[in-house]
Amino acid sequence: MANMSSPVTILDVARLAGVSRQTVTRALNGLPDISAATRERVIAAARELNYRPNRAAQSLVRGREITIGLVVEDLRNPFYPELASALSRIASERDWSVILSDIGDDVERARSRLESLVDRVDALVLTGCRTDTVDMLPDDAIxxxxxxxxxxxxxxxxxxxxxxxxxxxxxxxxxxxxxxxTATGHRQIAMIDSSHIASPRQKSYRQYLREHGLPWTEKSEFRNDESHDGGTRAARELIESFPSADAVLVYNDVMAIGALKEFARSGISVPGDIAVIGTDGLAVGALVTPELTSLAIDKTALAQHAIDLVDNILSGRAPAGKRERRSTALTLIVRDSA
Structure with a gap:
């Protein structure tokens, strides 16, 4: 018998019945491909442990509405509203709903918002969140x-x-x-990165320069806040510290637009003096002058993967014993800035 001072989990039922977690889910929800003997053994184990099935899994199987919590860190970045729109559309096709939570960068406020959110949803989708954000979630919510x-x-x-x-x-x-x-003749390529942590973009940038014999020094990289003002400050630092730069790859489009503004203010022509490429592929990139060249993230594909993964987990179809991973590509949208 499990220790009843703590909540009984589906894993406790699986251990007692001698089956996998997925088998417990299928047995308790009346799904096919489970023998009658196995189903009876699982039900008996659940009764013995007084197990109460997860309401999200039951809702999924029985057709009731599922609610997804989408957690972002800053809705002022247009990337997140674009992603939220895609996620909401795809969720609505399944008659699911989405609660959007902007947790901000105040740790205590973020913790409070997360604790409130987990009581209202069946699954959480976290985007752009760092490890410390996940660690704010209470143990009994995960x-x-x-x-x-x-x-x-x-x-x-x-x-x-x-x-x-x-x-x-x-x-x-x-x-x-x-x-x-490089195909358009640029060799002194800088990078503006996030101030939080060295991003995967930075790793890819360094690897490319190394493999293609292009120059790199510490003065090639600049870090600042993931905001318009952060991009402006980083561009100012680039102008002062790396005046020979003829191109720059930027962490996101919002920072890249800030960099465009600073270059224009400083009399530096884009793309004549320096080419600029952002990341995200935001619609707003086509509204600035010059129009922003960007590495576009397919927000619809990202959202579809998220919903599919939630579906797999709640329905018991997720691979046993390992985290399911999916991947999506970036697409270069060439506009006027590079």
Whole structure:
């Protein structure tokens, strides 16, 4: 008998019945491909442990509405509203709903918002969130608990508490961007990165320069906040510290637009003096002058992967014993800035 001082989990039932977690899910929800003897053994184990099935899994199987919590860190970045729109459209096709939560960068406020959110949703999709954001979630809200909320991470840091990931192939995308720059004669290529952590974009950038024999020094890279003002400040630093730069790859489009503004203010022509490539492929990139060349992330594909992964977890179709991972590509959109 499990220790009843703590919630009984589906894993406890699986251990007692001698079956997998997926088999327990299928048996308790009346799904096919389970023998009568196995189903009876699972039901008996659940009764013995007084197990109460996760309401999200039951809702999924029985056709009731599922609610997804989409967690972002800053809705002022247009990337997140574009992603939220795609996720909401895809969720609505299944008659699911989405709650959007902008947790911000205040740790205590973020913790409070997350704790409130997990009581209202059946699964969480976290995007752009760092490891410390995931660690704010209370233990009884996540994997392996009786009423646990599955976590799906989109383009974020690795964490043992996350059930599934959608990764972005930055190597191929950054390679395409830098191929474009080198093909148009650029050799002194800088990078403006996030101030939080060295991003996968930075790793891909450094790897490309190394493999193609292009120059790199510490003065080639600049880090600042993931905002318009952060891009402006980084561009100012680039002008002062790396005046020979003839191109720059930027962490996101919002920062890239800030960089365009600073270059224009400083009398530096884009793309004549310096080419600029952002990342995200935001619609707003076509509204600035010059129009922004960008590595576009397919927000619809990202959202579709997220919903599919949530579906797999809640229905018991997720691979046993490992985190499911999917990948999506970046597409270079060539406009006027590079």
């Amino acid at each position: 994997r392996g608990k009786a009423h646990g909320v599955p976590l799906v991470m989109l383009d974020g840091s690795a964490n043992d508490r996350v059930d599934a990931y959608v990764e972005i192939d930055y190597d191929a995308g950054v390679g395409a961007a830098l191929d474009h720059l």
